[in-house]
Amino acid sequence: MEIPPFELERWLDEYEPDADLMLAESGVRSLPVDRFDLDVGELGYVIPTDGEPAFRAEIAERYGRDAEEVVLTCGTQEADYLTFMSLLDEGDHSVVVSPTYQSLASVPESIGEVTEVRTEPPTWELSVDAVAEAMRPDTRLVVLTNPSNPTGKYLGPETMRALYDLVADEDAYLLVDEVYRMLADDPHAPAAALGPRAISAAGVSKSYGMAGARVGWVVADAEIAEGVRRWKDYTTISPPLVGSHLARQALGEQEDDILEANRAHAKANRECVADFLDRHGLEWFEPTGVNGFPTVPDGFENGKEFCRSVFDAESVVLAPGEVFGHPDRFRIGFGLHTEELEEGLDRIGRHIEAER
Numbered sequence: 001m002e003i004p005p006f007e008l009e010r011w012l013d014e015y016e017p018d019a020d021l022m023l024a025e026s027g028v029r030s031l032p033v034d035r036f037d038l039d040v041g042e043l044g045y046v047i048p049t050d051g052e053p054a055f056r057a058e059i060a061e062r063y064g065r066d067a068e069e070v071v072l073t074c075g076t077q078e079a080d081y082l083t084f085m086s087l088l089d090e091g092d093h094s095v096v097v098s099p100t101y102q103s104l105a106s107v108p109e110s111i112g113e114v115t116e117v118r119t120e121p122p123t124w125e126l127s128v129d130a131v132a133e134a135m136r137p138d139t140r141l142v143v144l145t146n147p148s149n150p151t152g153k154y155l156g157p158e159t160m161r162a163l164y165d166l167v168a169d170e171d172a173y174l175l176v177d178e179v180y181r182m183l184a185d186d187p188h189a190p191a192a193a194l195g196p197r198a199i200s201a202a203g204v205s206k207s208y209g210m211a212g213a214r215v216g217w218v219v220a221d222a223e224i225a226e227g228v229r230r231w232k233d234y235t236t237i238s239p240p241l242v243g244s245h246l247a248r249q250a251l252g253e254q255e256d257d258i259l260e261a262n263r264a265h266a267k268a269n270r271e272c273v274a275d276f277l278d279r280h281g282l283e284w285f286e287p288t289g290v291n292g293f294p295t296v297p298d299g300f301e302n303g304k305e306f307c308r309s310v311f312d313a314e315s316v317v318l319a320p321g322e323v324f325g326h327p328d329r330f331r332i333g334f335g336l337h338t339e340e341l342e343e344g345l346d347r348i349g350r351h352i353e354a355e356r
């Protein structure tokens with residue numbers, strides 16, 4: 001099994017440590033830890049190691065599923081990874097909707113075969129017919145992010161229902177990474193609520209501003225969830241104890257406050273970015289969440305050249321569209337503190353104008 005380098009992570013590793021401003025972070029700005037109770041008692045494993053039963057039951061309720069169908073993980077990344085390991089055998093075929101977060105294509109590709117279904121600007125709408133065409137008799141899995149990273153497209157309930165019906169009719173599974181879902185002003189029902197053939201992966205990193213808690217989860221039918229548990233013993237054994245304690249508070253008594261503040265913050269920052277793009281003649285699809293995927297300004301060859309020159313001239317990090325298969329675009333993460341965002345946009349604007 002061979003896995004390619006994670007291009008976005010490699011890019012960030014190269015540029016983030018020395019940068020003044022980070023406009024390539026995909027989540028909402030991080031919450032301070034002192035708003036939570038931190039007393040976990042002793043620093044042991046979480047027992048049982050798929051998560052505290054009461055916490056699993058609380059998460060299951062959100063999806064209309066049983067607690068046995070929920071496994072708590074170390075972040076959404078592990079939730080996705082373990083789902084692939086549980087579901088796919090060597091050579092199995094998957095359909096992946098793009099552009100997407102790299103692991104959602106690279107992991108299934110390292111195990112079997114992947115057919116990409118591209119969504120395109122300006123609307124990034126998914127054609128369910130295109131997915132139907134890409135599916136084969138041996139297709140085991142259809143994968144997407146909703147809302148999308150990097151485009152911020154949030155597919156509506158009708159599209160998701162049609163996609164689910166297609167996938168279920170073919171006896172395949174639908175895996176939807178929903179880590180950005182709670183940043184939508186009015187999130188529609190999660191994928192796992194569509195039926196037994198849908199799997200939701202999510203966590204607290206992006207919508208809640210708690211990436212350091214490293215808490216995610218998979219919601220899947222009993223057979224797939226059992227496979228996730230089996231693989232988990234070989235990766236991280238237990239979800240993080242401290243992170244779970246924080247995440248439970250964030251999903252409990254603090255949830256309304258956190259989400260209301262994060263959505264208002266995302267909205268205000270989205271408006272700043274929309275104004276900035278307007279002023280500089282750049283196009284984007286107005287995203288759900290805190291990532292947008294605008295066009296590269298005239299005068300720059302491609303995403304990498306633009307992002308490198310912004311970093312060299314102004315010490316601001318952006319993510320080039322190349323890492324998502326779109327060299328004519330760049331991804332801007334606007335979840336950071338508003339003053340930092342404004343400073344970053346001023347610097348990028350100055351650079352664009354200087355190069356013109």
Ligand SMILES: Cc1ncc(COP(=O)(O)O)c(C=O)c1O
Pocket residue numbers: 026074075076077078101145149177179202203204205206211215216
């Ligand atoms: C779609 C998607 N899934 C998962 C992750 C990783 O999330 P976590 O920090 O919860 O592991 C990211 C991070 O950017 C992401 O964009």
